[in-house]
Amino acid sequence: xxxxxTRYSDKxxxxxxxxxxxxxxxxxxxxxxxxxxxxxxxxxxxxxxAPTFKAFDxxxxxxxxxxxxxxxxxxxxxxxxxxxxxxRIENKTxxxxxxxxxxxxxxxxxxxxxxxxxIAAKNMQK
Numbered sequence: 001x002x003x004x005x006t007r008y009s010d011k012x013x014x015x016x017x018x019x020x021x022x023x024x025x026x027x028x029x030x031x032x033x034x035x036x037x038x039x040x041x042x043x044x045x046x047x048x049x050a051p052t053f054k055a056f057d058x059x060x061x062x063x064x065x066x067x068x069x070x071x072x073x074x075x076x077x078x079x080x081x082x083x084x085x086x087x088r089i090e091n092k093t094x095x096x097x098x099x100x101x102x103x104x105x106x107x108x109x110x111x112x113x114x115x116x117x118x119i120a121a122k123n124m125q126k
Contacts, residue, residue: 008095008103017089020113024082031075038068081114088116097121 008016088094095104099121108115117125 006096006101006103007092010092012106013089013092013094016094016109016113017086019110020082020085020089023113024079027075027079027082031072031079034068034072034075038065038072078114085114099124 085094095106095109096102097104097118097120098116100118102118102120104115104118108119
């Protein structure tokens with residue numbers, strides 16, 4: 001009877017490391033875009049329009065800045081989670097469900113590389 005592996009092989013971990021590093025690069029790039037959109041006023045010359053339209057424009061600018069701020073916070077958390085996943089790779093604990101202790105499927109880790117729960121454990125939380 002074959003014994004089921006309790007961790008991913010070093011070769012698998014290296015593949016996941018490459019995937020995570022790529023995701024971190026993309027996430028950092030996206031974060032810069034969000035921050036630049038937040039910092040940019042996008043002034044489209046509304047000074048000469050009626051006050052009603054100016055109020056609408058200012059309201060949408062505030063809403064836009066709030067949503068960009070939320071996006072930036074989520075992106076920063078995503079980057080932190082990915083960096084924590086890299087630490088788990090170093091510790092050779094990456095891909096092990098923190099509830100069941102079983103391996104998280106490779107398919108799930110490719111889709112959510114910072115996952116710490118298997119689908120079964122995630123479903124138990126609901």
